[in-house]
Amino acid sequence: MHMEKRNVGMGLALASALGLALTLAVLATPARAGPPTPIDWTQYAVGFTQPIDIAFTGVATDTRMFVVQRDGQIKIALSNGSVLTDSFLDIGDIVDSESTGERGLYGMAFDPDYANNGSFYVDYIDLDDNIQLSRFQVSADPNVALTTEVKLLTIPISVTSQHNGGNLDFGPDGYLYMAPGDGGIRVYGQWTDRLLGKMLRLDVSGQPTYTVPATNPFTQTAGVLPEIWAIGLRNPWRFSFDQLTGDLYIGDVGEGSWEEVDRQPAASPGGENFGWGCYEGTHVMHLDLNCPDLADTTLPFYEYDRSVGHSVIGGYVYRGAAYSYLQGYYFFADFISRRFFAYNTTTHNVLNLGQFFGLGWMPVTFGQDAAGEMYVADWVSGTVYKLVGMGPLEHLFSMPLISR
Numbered sequence: 001m002h003m004e005k006r007n008v009g010m011g012l013a014l015a016s017a018l019g020l021a022l023t024l025a026v027l028a029t030p031a032r033a034g035p036p037t038p039i040d041w042t043q044y045a046v047g048f049t050q051p052i053d054i055a056f057t058g059v060a061t062d063t064r065m066f067v068v069q070r071d072g073q074i075k076i077a078l079s080n081g082s083v084l085t086d087s088f089l090d091i092g093d094i095v096d097s098e099s100t101g102e103r104g105l106y107g108m109a110f111d112p113d114y115a116n117n118g119s120f121y122v123d124y125i126d127l128d129d130n131i132q133l134s135r136f137q138v139s140a141d142p143n144v145a146l147t148t149e150v151k152l153l154t155i156p157i158s159v160t161s162q163h164n165g166g167n168l169d170f171g172p173d174g175y176l177y178m179a180p181g182d183g184g185i186r187v188y189g190q191w192t193d194r195l196l197g198k199m200l201r202l203d204v205s206g207q208p209t210y211t212v213p214a215t216n217p218f219t220q221t222a223g224v225l226p227e228i229w230a231i232g233l234r235n236p237w238r239f240s241f242d243q244l245t246g247d248l249y250i251g252d253v254g255e256g257s258w259e260e261v262d263r264q265p266a267a268s269p270g271g272e273n274f275g276w277g278c279y280e281g282t283h284v285m286h287l288d289l290n291c292p293d294l295a296d297t298t299l300p301f302y303e304y305d306r307s308v309g310h311s312v313i314g315g316y317v318y319r320g321a322a323y324s325y326l327q328g329y330y331f332f333a334d335f336i337s338r339r340f341f342a343y344n345t346t347t348h349n350v351l352n353l354g355q356f357f358g359l360g361w362m363p364v365t366f367g368q369d370a371a372g373e374m375y376v377a378d379w380v381s382g383t384v385y386k387l388v389g390m391g392p393l394e395h396l397f398s399m400p401l402i403s404r
Contacts, residue, residue: 038393039326039340041356041385044375045077048382053167054367054375055108059115064143065367067377067384070104071097072124076143077384089136089145095124106166111205112174114138120145121152121176121204123166131155131164131180135204152209153202153227155195157183163235163253172246172266175213176204179250181235186255186277189232190289192224197276199236199250201229217271230264232274232297238314238365242266242330242345243372251314251332252300254280259312260300261332261343272298302343302350302399309334313363317345319372323389331374331387333363342393350399 045065053068063079072092076084097104107123114120118138126132133153137146157164163181171177182188182197189197202210218224235253242249246266252274253259258281262274278284278291281303304312315332329351330343338361340353356363357378364379374387 038389038391038396039342039353040388040390041376042388043081043383044386045081045083045384046382047083048075048377048384049073050104050379051364051377051382051384052104052379053107053365054377054384055110055120056367056369057110057114058112058370060370063369065369065375065384066108068105068108068122070106071095072105074105074108074122074145084143086144088143089122089147091122091124091147091149094126094149096127096129097125102162102164106164107168107178109168109170109176112170113205117205119205121168123168123178125157125164126154129157131157131166133168133178150209152204153178155180157196165233165236167236167238169240171201171241171248173213174205176202176210177229177239177248178202179233179236179239181233182277186234186286187289189234189276190273190278190291192218192221192228192231195225195227197231197233198228199230199233199239200227201270202227215269217269229270230272230274230298232272232276232278234276234280236314237312237335240314240316240366240368242317243319243368244317244328245345247317247345249314249317249330249332250274251312252276253311256280256285257305258283258303259305259309259334260303261312261314262298262300264298274298274300301348302341304334304399309337309339311335313365315366315376316368316374318374318387319368320374320387321371322373323387325392326387326389329393331366333366333376335362335364335379338362341399342396344393351393351396352399353393353396 050070052070055066065077067075072095073087074089095105103125105124109121111119135150139146162184165179165181178200188194204210212226219226239250248264250262260281275297313333317330318326328345333340338355342351360380362379363376367375377384
């Protein structure tokens with residue numbers, strides 16, 4: 001395994017191997033590197049197996065947390081941190097989570113009208129090497145879903161079984177956004193006749209499967225699949241929408257030397273080219289792909305090199321009421337180095353929050369509830385933590401910005 005080639009999936013495999021050698025005492029004992037910072041993470045729920053996504057129904061009165069596990073199960077944690085014994089959904093028999101590579105159940109999103117229609121969507125790798133987007137329904141028991149599956153979109157993956165993305169989220173426009181990675185084939189980021197390496201935008205609510213929104217940017221462009229909302233992504237490991245502004249933030253895992261975080265304003269009509277695989281962040285990678293000029297791509301607002309981390313984990317903009325001084329900060333992290341960052345969406349500073357916890361604690365995904373409070377899952381110990389504010393962030397070290 002070459003460090004300069006490391007990505008989220010490789011990191012997950014490494015973390016799994018390391019986890020076998022770690023004791024529970026090590027995993028549970030904080031060992032933060034560096035000076036104290038004005039945030040902390042407090043234990044919220046435990047006992048998950050390779051948690052990979054955190055979702056909430058979006059209903060203001062529903063405080064349940066849904067934790068997606070790579071093995072095909074979705075577990076429910078109640079507001080007191082207790083985890084229900086029975087799974088909300090178990091589709092482990094149709095999910096490939098045993099093969100090598102980046103596979104499993106990767107993402108979940110609740111329909112904006114979930115309170116009335118009971119629909120939710122999942123993204124997984126099936127037994128035939130496809131990225132599968134499917135719809136499921138809750139049963140009469142709100143803590144148990146039906147296993148009847150409606151398949152909406154099937155995307156064949158490459159032979160490398162890498163960079164499968166997997167995030168799902170509904171935008172403020174009510175459409176479902178999906179970000180399959182490039183499948184390990186860098187040219188797919190720029191090839192517009194493939195869905196891999198793109199951000200997709202689909203109308204799924206009330207549809208038998210899905211339709212393409214008429215306002216998608218390429219519906220009238222020959223040679224471009226109409227589902228595409230933006231191009232030029234490698235392995236988008238978690239994207240999210242700001243609950244207040246609707247801006248879209250994307251953490252995109254790098255290949256050679258750079259990790260990047262991208263932003264798409266809520267007013268964007270779509271069609272951005274984020275550069276991969278011509279560019280990695282703002283750096284030239286492969287100009288033999290009929291590449292646009294760098295100035296014609298959408299640059300990341302922040303990138304960092306291998307001295308800082310190896311696998312970016314995109315997060316959320318804090319919009320909770322518990323800590324007013326954290327309002328408007330976009331939190332993200334690095335899976336391998338365990339560093340956390342905060343981007344001030346007003347001043348555009350990126351702050352270095354440092355490392356949290358020691359060997360074995362690897363942040364794999366963030367979550368945000370309807371009230372705007374934030375959570376993070378540790379891949380190795382299977383613990384979910386909740387963000388705790390300790391004071392203003394302004395005095396922290398500001399990392400250099402790439403663009404605004």
